[in-house]
Amino acid sequence: MKALALAGPPVARQLRETTGANVRELHGRGITPRLAVVLATDNEATLWYVRSIARAAEKAGVECEVLDLGATAQAGEIAAVLRGLSTDDNTHGIILQTPLPPGVSADGLAAEISVDKDIDGANPLSLGRLTAGLPAFAPATARAVVEVLDHYGFPLAGKSVAVVGRSTVVGKPLLQLLLHRDAAVTVCHSRSQPLGRYTRDADVVVAAAGRAGLLTGSDIRPGAVVVDVGTNVQEDGQLVGDADPASVGEVAAALSPVPGGVGTVTTALLVLHTTEAALARARQPSLAASSPGGAGGHA
Amino acid sequence: MKALALAGPPVARQLRETTGANVRELHGRGITPRLAVVLATDNEATLWYVRSIARAAEKAGVECEVLDLGATAQAGEIAAVLRGLSTDDNTHGIILQTPLPPGVSADGLAAEISVDKDIDGANPLSLGRLTAGLPAFAPATARAVVEVLDHYGFPLAGKSVAVVGRSTVVGKPLLQLLLHRDAAVTVCHSRSQPLGRYTRDADVVVAAAGRAGLLTGSDIRPGAVVVDVGTNVQEDGQLVGDADPASVGEVAAALSPVPGGVGTVTTALLVLHTTEAALARARQPSLAASSPGGAGGHA
CATH class of the missing domain: 3.40.50.10860 (Leucine Dehydrogenase, chain A, domain 1)
Incomplete structure (x- = not known):
């Protein structure tokens, strides 16, 4: 294992500092x-x-x-x-x-x-607003991927990112966040074979397909950064990601572990988003419409 | 010019037949x-x-x-x-x-x-519903690209498609339509340099960036299919696409012309969509809510 471990807890800690500042302002x-x-x-x-x-x-x-x-x-x-x-x-x-x-x-x-x-960006209108670049919350897991990359200093603008998985809760909103950050994005999935064709040129690979061992070292280029969103429970009860840590860890420059990676960050973001929602409402009471069409969210 | 011309009028004609059948049912x-x-x-x-x-x-x-x-x-x-x-x-x-x-x-x-x-899929909620796989109209230009590929018999499932351009009206909804059709999709744009890095491996390249001559023969692989969504008015008043027809036409297996390609199909789709909307309402009056949150659209 040569790859830097993109541990979630330091990212979550930093997000909790922002949450703390928001809570203090709200209490005030x-x-x-x-x-x-x-x-x-x-x-x-x-x-x-x-x-x-x-x-x-x-x-x-x-x-x-x-x-x-x-x-x-x-x-x-x-x-x-x-x-x-x-x-x-x-x-x-x-x-x-x-x-x-x-x-x-x-x-x-x-x-x-x-x-x-x-x-947690579950309403289709949130997804549409996110896509159109309007204020809306992204699903926390999708944002967590970007927060991990930001925290560890991996730039996205002008980079090539491959997202494995096209779910409405992770792959699709993540793709929008990455496009907003000026990355070129490839979305591939179970029907994209061989997988390596789509991931091997990418600077960053995000594994979000929900299948243990889907991504191996031969699917990525040396020095790539890999973020593993998978949470697969094995027969023995062990939680594993979509990436094979042994082979990917030999080739990648960095890899987020499972557990202890993106998941930790997701929970912190749900709490942060709640404070952002409360602040947006407090700061702009006139915009804080409570209808599903309201526009008080925060990207 | 060796490439097959993916002319729009035959596609539009076929769509108008469906529209005609819809209108007859509606009149009935x-x-x-x-x-x-x-x-x-x-x-x-x-x-x-x-x-x-x-x-x-x-x-x-x-x-x-x-x-x-x-x-x-x-x-x-x-x-x-x-x-x-x-x-x-x-x-x-x-x-x-x-x-x-x-x-x-x-x-x-x-x-x-x-x-x-x-x-014409302009409401962000339509875009979100389209993304989530719920019934909604896609922007007509985005659907036109898929209709052209279908009409000329180019399969999408399991293929690699590069979309150049990330606009809310074309690139982003098109990407969703392509994912629904089981293609792997790469979205690249002005910040993706060199462009050929992102387009040269693709089976299908869709040029939708709005810049004349953006895509040249060296950006695509021999035998690729190119759909040109660009409509750029030159100084001399001439309408040209995003692809350089001379060099792309030498390398591609097929290329949609500008004018006479996707644009023709777009107009036909706006009319078809209107009849689809009327039929959806007529067939399911109970679902034909008139609120922006209504779900009577048709993908």
């Missing part, structure tokens, strides 16, 4: 930032993840309310809760946690989250 | 499809373009109303007109024509166009 204005997480599952891993968000929020001085609607909640019930939170003056950030009950689609429901409070 | 249901074009400029080229849309619509049996608000129209006035059309049961398609008066931004105004009627 008499505002307690508040995050609401809407939950409708009894999946253990999800519950654990939500508890980790709540802990991170509370540690930062951000209230976190988990609304557990139960694993049999109906779409209409979830929609009503999201609408209520969207118009609640004391709620600044809203997360609709997946998975949802069988037969309930997150797509339609996410449209009920006010764009101003859509701190 | 007692519906006259209707397109509204909102105009706030006295730019001659724009007026000419709008007249060409109106002619194409009327020839197809689609009513076209041009609402000329004048070159000094205010944003509020334009917004009110768009809102009125969005809730008007007899209007099925709406185009907000650019350029707009100085100081008036198309971004905010396009959000007033009901997604169901947003037949």
